[in-house]
Amino acid sequence: MQRPLSPSDRRILRILQSDGRITNSALAEKVGLAASPCLRRLKALEEDGVIEGYRAMVNRKVLGFGVEAFVFIKLEQSEPGWRTRLVERLKGYEEVIACHALAGEIDLLVHAVARDIESFGEFTMNRLLTLPGVADVRSSFVLSNIKPMAPIPVPDHS
Amino acid sequence: MQRPLSPSDRRILRILQSDGRITNSALAEKVGLAASPCLRRLKALEEDGVIEGYRAMVNRKVLGFGVEAFVFIKLEQSEPGWRTRLVERLKGYEEVIACHALAGEIDLLVHAVARDIESFGEFTMNRLLTLPGVADVRSSFVLSNIKPMAPIPVPDHS
DNA sequence: AGTGAAATGACCATAAT
DNA sequence: ATTATGGTCATTTCACT
Numbered sequence: 001m002q003r004p005l006s007p008s009d010r011r012i013l014r015i016l017q018s019d020g021r022i023t024n025s026a027l028a029e030k031v032g033l034a035a036s037p038c039l040r041r042l043k044a045l046e047e048d049g050v051i052e053g054y055r056a057m058v059n060r061k062v063l064g065f066g067v068e069a070f071v072f073i074k075l076e077q078s079e080p081g082w083r084t085r086l087v088e089r090l091k092g093y094e095e096v097i098a099c100h101a102l103a104g105e106i107d108l109l110v111h112a113v114a115r116d117i118e119s120f121g122e123f124t125m126n127r128l129l130t131l132p133g134v135a136d137v138r139s140s141f142v143l144s145n146i147k148p149m150a151p152i153p154v155p156d157h158s
Numbered sequence: 159m160q161r162p163l164s165p166s167d168r169r170i171l172r173i174l175q176s177d178g179r180i181t182n183s184a185l186a187e188k189v190g191l192a193a194s195p196c197l198r199r200l201k202a203l204e205e206d207g208v209i210e211g212y213r214a215m216v217n218r219k220v221l222g223f224g225v226e227a228f229v230f231i232k233l234e235q236s237e238p239g240w241r242t243r244l245v246e247r248l249k250g251y252e253e254v255i256a257c258h259a260l261a262g263e264i265d266l267l268v269h270a271v272a273r274d275i276e277s278f279g280e281f282t283m284n285r286l287l288t289l290p291g292v293a294d295v296r297s298s299f300v301l302s303n304i305k306p307m308a309p310i311p312v313p314d315h316s
Numbered sequence: 317a318g319t320g321a322a323a324t325g326a327c328c329a330t331a332a333t
Numbered sequence: 334a335t336t337a338t339g340g341t342c343a344t345t346t347c348a349c350t
Contacts, residue, residue, distance in 0.1 A: 002220060013216055020178050020212030023323090025347060039348070050220045054178030055307065057210040058171055062160060064316035070260065070267060091305045099305040102228065102298040109228060109298075113310060140260040140267075147249045147257040149213065152271060158222040164338080181348095183322055195339050197324070 003048060008033055009041055010154045013050070016042075017151035020054040057149065065113040067120050067141060071128060073108040074136040082133040089131055095123050117141075161206060166191055167199055168312045171208070174200075175309035178212045215307065218271050225278050225299065229268040229286060232294040240291040247289055253281050275299075 005013075011031045015022060022030075028038035045051045060068065075083065090099055090110065098111040110128075114120035120139075128137050163171075169189045173180060180188075186196035203209045218226065233241065248257055248268065256269035268286075272278035278297070286295050 005220070013214070013221075016214035017216060018211070018213070020214045023347065024349095035347080036349080048220075050217055052215040052217055053176075054212060054214050055176070055309070056171070056174035056178045056212050058175060058310050058312075059208055059210055060310050062163070062206075062208045062316070063171075063310055063312055065310065068258075070258070087304055094308075094311040096305055097308050097310060099303075100226075100228070101301040101304055103301055104296075104298040106298060108304070138262075140262040140264060143259040143261055145257075146245055146259055146266070147254055150252075150255050151213070152216050152218050152221055152223065152255060153252040154216075154221055158220070166338090181322065182324090192340055193323075194325080194341080198339095 009045060012041060014154045060113050064115055066116050067114040069112050069120060069139050069141045071110040071112060072106045072138045073110060073134060075107040076133050076135040078133050086131050086133045093127055167203060170199055172312045222273055223271040224274050225272040227270050227278060227297050227299045229270060230264045230296045231266040231292060233265040234291050234293040236291050244289050244291045251285060
C-alpha cells in the first residue's frame with residue numbers, strides 16, 4: 001500500500017518540515033543528492049500523499065487575532081445525522097483553525113482564534129452553544145505557545 | 159511597531175497559507191502583481207515576522223505514528239523554577255508536536271503522536287507522569303481530524 | 317547536459333501625504 | 334520631498350526533460 005521510504009526520502013521530509021520553501025537545489029545539497037533525483041523523490045512523496053501540502057505559518061496577532069483558545073465540547077447522544085451536520089457547521093467557521101474528534105470525556109476539541117475576548121464570547125455563545133446536539137461547551141484561553149507546531153519526527157525506519 | 163498590511167500583502171498571506179510552496183511568479187499572477195514587487199513583499203513579510211516559516215505537512219501514519227492524542231496536564235503549585243524546567247523537558251520530547259499553556263482547569267495541553275497505544279502508554283507513564291510538578295495527567299486519543307490545520311483567516315483590514 | 321522558466325536586483329514611474 | 338506602491342529589464346539561478 002505504501003512504498004517504503006528511503007533514507008533520502010526521510011532526510012527530505014525532515015528538512016521540508018522545517019523549511020517548506022527551500023529550493024530543490026538547496027534541498028538536494030542538504031540531502032546529499034544531485035538535484036534531479038532529489039526532485040524526483042520530492043514529487044513522488046507529494047504524489048504518494050506522504051507530503052500532504054505546504055503551509056506558511058502566519059503570526060495571528062499581526063492579523064488582529066489577539067485571542068487563541070481551545071474549546072472542549074461534549075455532545076448529546078443523538079441520531080448520527082445530527083452529528084454530521086454539527087461537524088459540518090463547525091468546519092465552516094473560519095474562527096476554527098483546527099478541530100479533532102476525541103475519545104473519552106470530551107467529544108470535540110476545537111482550536112480557535114478571535115479578535116478579542118468579546119468576539120470570542122460572541123463566537124461561543126452564538127455559534128457554538130446554539131449548535132443542535134451540543135451538550136456542554138468549555139473554553140480555555142491559550143496563555144502561551146510553549147511548543148508551536150513542531151515537526152513530526154522522522155525515524156530512520158518505519 | 160508593525161507596518162500596516164497592504165491588500166497585496168493580505169492576498170499573499172491567504173495564498174501562501176494554503177500553498178506554501180507556490181512559485182513566486184505564480185503567486186504574483188494570482189495576486190495581480192509583477193514578480194518583482196511580489197517577491198519584495200514576500201521577503202518583507204518574512205523579515206517582519208508576519209510569516210514565521212514554511213512547513214511541509216507530512217502524513218503521520220506513513221511515518222509509523224498510528225496514534226495521535228491530546229494530554230491534559232494539571233500542575234502542582236510549586237516554585238516557578240520547577241515549572242520552567244518541566245516545560246523545557248516537555249518541549250524536548252519529540253513525541254510532543256505541540257504544547258500550549260492554558261488558563262483554567264487544565265494548565266498544559268499537549269498534542270502528541272506515538273507509534274501505537276503501547277508506546278503512547280510508555281510515553282505518558284515514563285516521561286510525563288514522572289516529571290516533577292505534574293499533579294494530574296489525562297489523555298484522549300484523536301479519533302478523527304475533523305478540520306486539520308486550517309489557515310488563519312486574513313481579514314481585509316486589521 | 318540543455319533549455320525554458322523562475323528568482324533576484326538595479327532602476328524607473330506614479331500617486332498620495 | 335518623502336513614502337509607498339508597482340513596473341521593466343538584465344542577469345543569475347533553478348526546474349525539469
